[in-house]
Amino acid sequence: MKARVAVLVFPGTNSEMETRDLLVDCGADARIVHWSEAASLQYYDAFVLPGGFAYEDRIRAGAIAAHDAMLDAVIEGAQAGKYVLGICNGAQILLEAGLAPGTGEVRRPTAAFTHNAQGHFICERVLLRRTVAATRCAIAAALPEDVLIPAWAAHGQGRLAAVPSHLEEIDNGDFIVFRYADVAGATDAHFAPQGSALGAAALTNREGNVLAIMPHPERDAWNFNHLDRSEGDDPLAPSGGSVLFESFVTALERR
Amino acid sequence: MNERAYAVELKIPDNEAYTAMRALQRLGVAVARVQRADILVFEREESDEALSALIERDERLFNPNKHRLERLPGAHPRDGEVWVEMLDAARSAPMRRLVGWRLFDHAGNPLGGADLDAACTRLLCNPAIERAIR
Numbered sequence: 001m002k003a004r005v006a007v008l009v010f011p012g013t014n015s016e017m018e019t020r021d022l023l024v025d026c027g028a029d030a031r032i033v034h035w036s037e038a039a040s041l042q043y044y045d046a047f048v049l050p051g052g053f054a055y056e057d058r059i060r061a062g063a064i065a066a067h068d069a070m071l072d073a074v075i076e077g078a079q080a081g082k083y084v085l086g087i088c089n090g091a092q093i094l095l096e097a098g099l100a101p102g103t104g105e106v107r108r109p110t111a112a113f114t115h116n117a118q119g120h121f122i123c124e125r126v127l128l129r130r131t132v133a134a135t136r137c138a139i140a141a142a143l144p145e146d147v148l149i150p151a152w153a154a155h156g157q158g159r160l161a162a163v164p165s166h167l168e169e170i171d172n173g174d175f176i177v178f179r180y181a182d183v184a185g186a187t188d189a190h191f192a193p194q195g196s197a198l199g200a201a202a203l204t205n206r207e208g209n210v211l212a213i214m215p216h217p218e219r220d221a222w223n224f225n226h227l228d229r230s231e232g233d234d235p236l237a238p239s240g241g242s243v244l245f246e247s248f249v250t251a252l253e254r255r
Numbered sequence: 256m257n258e259r260a261y262a263v264e265l266k267i268p269d270n271e272a273y274t275a276m277r278a279l280q281r282l283g284v285a286v287a288r289v290q291r292a293d294i295l296v297f298e299r300e301e302s303d304e305a306l307s308a309l310i311e312r313d314e315r316l317f318n319p320n321k322h323r324l325e326r327l328p329g330a331h332p333r334d335g336e337v338w339v340e341m342l343d344a345a346r347s348a349p350m351r352r353l354v355g356w357r358l359f360d361h362a363g364n365p366l367g368g369a370d371l372d373a374a375c376t377r378l379l380c381n382p383a384i385e386r387a388i389r
Contacts, residue, residue, distance in 0.1 A: 059379065109381045161384045
């Protein structure tokens with residue numbers, strides 16, 4: 001039986017369709033669940049929080065959604081070991097909910113993806129490299145070694161920030177699953193287009209069952225997204241950023 | 256030179272303040288009304304009139320169709336109010352910009368004590384990137 005994955009929609013979410021479609025293409029039974037259907041979340045094996053602007057980013061990006069009834073089920077599921085993937089605004093929500101890096105109490109954030117250093121929205125194609133052991137985060141465990149994942153950094157608030165002592169803990173504790181990389185696979189803080197601390201693009205929690213990733217791999221995930229595709233390639237075939245979703249579904253199947 | 260503070264507040268319904276109120280109520284905070292304002296703090300020589308005019312001329316700060324401008328009695332939060340400032344805000348900038356949240360209870364009194372603390376720590380301020388000024 002295929003793994004059942006809930007793609008959560010809050011008022012203001014805008015990336016649920018492509019996120020659901022890619023999960024389906026990668027082999028999951030993925031369904032969109034709206035904020036009024038929180039009670040149904042208990043029946044799902046995993047949760048994906050897609051990008052957008054939940055509750056219009058009121059107060060702070062992700063702050064209101066982190067206290068929504070939908071997150072009650074996500075938090076409960078994460079604590080029970082279910083896999084949770086948050087992309088862009090979904091990642092901001094996971095940090096506001098304290099699920100990533102998960103070093104404090106639930107719903108008491110210890111870090112944030114906040115305003116870009118340049119002070120405005122950016123939209124850039126980026127490359128991500130896993131910089132922890134494959135076993136550190138189950139969702140990213142099935143990725144090919146040294147793969148570079150293409151994604152789109154499309155956000156006004158994608159810069160990881162925390163107090164310096166906590167950034168050190170995040171770094172030393174291998175919470176940064178993906179860092180921004182160049183085409184040769186080198187990672188360095190200056191490859192982060194928005195000035196993200198430690199060049200971080202994605203954080204996990206202590207248990208490795210939660211992944212909060214800022215750039216959008218699902219926007220670079222089918223051949224039709226790639227201008228350099230070959231003439232005979234099926235435009236609807238998954239490619240590029242789909243490897244992360246394939247790894248996510250593989251992790252679910254291995255459970 | 257004295258600091259002077261101004262509040263730029265919506266005179267149309269403030270959906271963000273309403274959302275904050277509903278979220279706080281869900282968290283168990285006994286709040287019945289929330290006011291939100293952009294708080295602008297200056298340390299400059301100009302007169303009040305000159306500073307007010309400076310704000311009102313800047314479309315990034317003030318839109319006369321939807322905002323009202325108020326000179327605050329001091330450069331610190333009022334009763335029932337918390338100001339939230341980004342930790343990495345430039346402290347030496349000629350103007351500091353904060354978000355002011357003023358909370359009232361069911362009797363219309365400014366919220367205080369444990370409820371205001373809870374509102375700050377549980378929703379209005381993320382201490383990883385912001386500081387709350389009470």
